[in-house]
Amino acid sequence: MDTDLITLSGLRVHGRHGVFDHEREAGQDFIVDVSLRTSTAEAAASDDLKHTVDYGALADTLADIVAGEPVDLIETLAERLADACLGLERVAAARVTVHKPQAPISQQFTDVSVTIERTRR
Template identity: 60%
Template sequence: MDRIAVRGLRARGHHGVFDHERRDGQDFVIDVVLAVDTRAAARTDDLTQTVHYGEISDRLVDVVRGEPLNLIETLAERLAAVCLAEPRVAEVEVTVHKPQAPIPHPFDDVTVTIQRRRHEQLG
């Protein structure tokens, strides 16, 4: 499978287990790598034969801005479901970055990365 990636997609959300995270919100950064067969799109030069990464990015941002969740693991799962709702996406890798996580020590980033396949969503 070919890969289409969107990396560094930023949106403000209110996810976390602490009251201040839900109240104040924080920035989340999303990376998705979509497994897609791009041969038909390449052959025809037709956007309808591939995944429109602008539209899928809009839907991913809507999820991050949407319902507050306790865990970024849950957020990653919901983002994967958005990607797999695209018929041409066979597999997705989602990384959720939480660079402002409430850790009282210097750190660069906290991430959760998941991989999901279409057949797993159907079961």
Template identity: 60%
Template sequence: MSDRIMLTGLRAHGRHGVYDFERAQGQDFVVDVVLDLDLGPAARSDDVTDTVHYGELAERLVAVVTGEPVNLIETLADRLLAVCLADPRVGSATVTVHKPEAPVPHTFTDVAVTMTRTRAR
């Protein structure tokens, strides 16, 4: 499928990580999402109900990031993928979770995990 909806740079404060101080203080996480789906019906109807409403999707993704803490950003990415694939119109989704404040004792720009899942047909 060649149609895509992309939501990038979605920032939310979460309490994910393996260290106690990460759970106590929390930190910002940044999420990028790419959804593969047929956008033809929405393009023809010009009706938001015929597509994935990216504002509503953002709300559901932020709820996961700000919700129950997990140890690994891999687990967080998997939970975010489940949100994306909950809409039956989405054929596949790619989620990148950035942890720019990760507890790494060296200068770095970003730590990120990217996962892609395709809907089982």
């Protein structure tokens, strides 16, 4: 199977994840990047959306997860997002990065993120 890459970057969604009460109450924006290993050959040949990953539908699914049930760790959130990506029939592997740019850190920083890579079992 050809392994091409479909990437969705910078999906910004308000969520209530974190270990502190104020993170759960007020929430904050999380930014998600995903890269999916898949074959795009059939889609390219047919020019038909049904032969590839519908990244609009994927964005909606990922946004629902981020805006949904809170978790303590962005590692857990990343795992849930990767599971959703791998639930798509055409996806062989997923790389997911969850950014938490407003993490409760007392030092100046630009971003905190966790990146995981998972493959279909």
